[in-house]
Amino acid sequence: MSNYRLRLSITKDGALAGLIYINIAIFLFVGIYNAIFYLVTDHTPLFFDRVLALSSEPNVLAKHPWTFITYMFYHLDFLHALFNLLVLYWFGIIFVDFFGNTKLTSVYLAGGIFGGLFYVIAYNTLPVFYTDGPATLLGASAAIMAIAFGATAFSPNFKIWLMFIGDVKLKYLAFAYLTIDLIQIPFGNAGGHIAHIGGAFIGALWGYTYRKNGLNILAWVELALEKIKHIRFKRERIKVAYKNPNPTVRKVSTGRDLDLILDKISQKGFDSLTNEEKEKLFKYKNDLDS
Structure with missing residues (x-):
């Protein structure tokens, strides 16, 4: 049955494929636009940073609240996008195998939102950021951390095979992933690493409570997604009659x-x-x- 599960995870109808395609589409569109704009004007446009990236400034956020969603689909650097999408693919297949597509999307969105909240709160409360000017957050890392830690908290002893290493339990892989984020905080992009921790926190909390007592703390996100899913035009089906x-x-x-x-x-x-x-x-x- 693993072949069926894999196909359901990566086909055009799967949520995992949808998240990956959206990230790729936005990356290509913004990249091509920026390249053309740079060739014509000799400077890099700031338009997409203003409308897609998440600002650390509360006043800016009040005018652009949708950036709590858009930032998690927005990448500028190729290696950043490639690494994020590879990790999303690896952990996403495991997650869909456990919970299905709807929960994958809800945890991805919740991880991004909570990562964004951690980022904004940290930038406006921690002394290390007092001397920094306004900053922006972009990328899917916090959302992916939620998926990784959601799967890990639900099944910490689940094993995956890694090249040159062999079978590794999810809990050890997730621990290493989080540790790398923590030790990199003093060396740049501290706000981004704090956002990753926020995504990991909500993912781990969701997976743990779901495993312990079946409580889905993100049911409200799933409900919102279900309502959005049913806002669509009905297509008439063609009826075919057979003589035999x-x-x-x-x-x-x-x-x-x-x-x-x-x-x-x-x-x-x-x-x-x-x-x-x-x-x-x-x-x-x-x-x-x-």
Whole structure:
């Protein structure tokens, strides 16, 4: 079943692929625009920093509240974007396998929002930032930390294979990830590293409470996403009549059943299937292999 899970995680209908595609699309669009603007005017535009990046200034935030969302999809440096998307892919596949697509999106957004809050609060309260001028935050790192620590807090002993190292438990990998952030604080981008800690905090809290008592502290985010998802135009389906439906109806029925099962896995994870649904899925797989 791992092949089915992997396909559900990275296909165009999966939340993981959607998050990756949005990040790539914004990176390419902004990069191309900046390059053309620089060639024509001989200086770098500040437009996208103002409308997409998260400012440390409360007065600016009051005028641009949407930047609590947009900053987590906004990258300027290629290596920064590449590293973030690779980590998102690696941890995202594990996360979707545990919880499904809806929770992946909600934890990503919550991690970014809480990381942004940690960043703004730190910049306006900690003495180390008193002499610094206004700053901006961008990148998906805080959101990705929430996904990584959400999966880790839920299943800390889950093992993944790393090249040249072998099997490593998630808790050790997440600990190393967080430690690197902490020790880098004095050497630059302190605000960014604090934002990462904020994302890790909300992810770990969500994963721990979900594992201990099934409490979903981010249910409000999922509810908002569900409402947004249903704001769409209805498309009419084309009805096709068959003169000899006997052999065809069974194939159509099987296809519909499979679509429903795959949709259920995509939203709630493989473990949400009933025994009957699992048997149908395995039978369909065996039919394909035969």
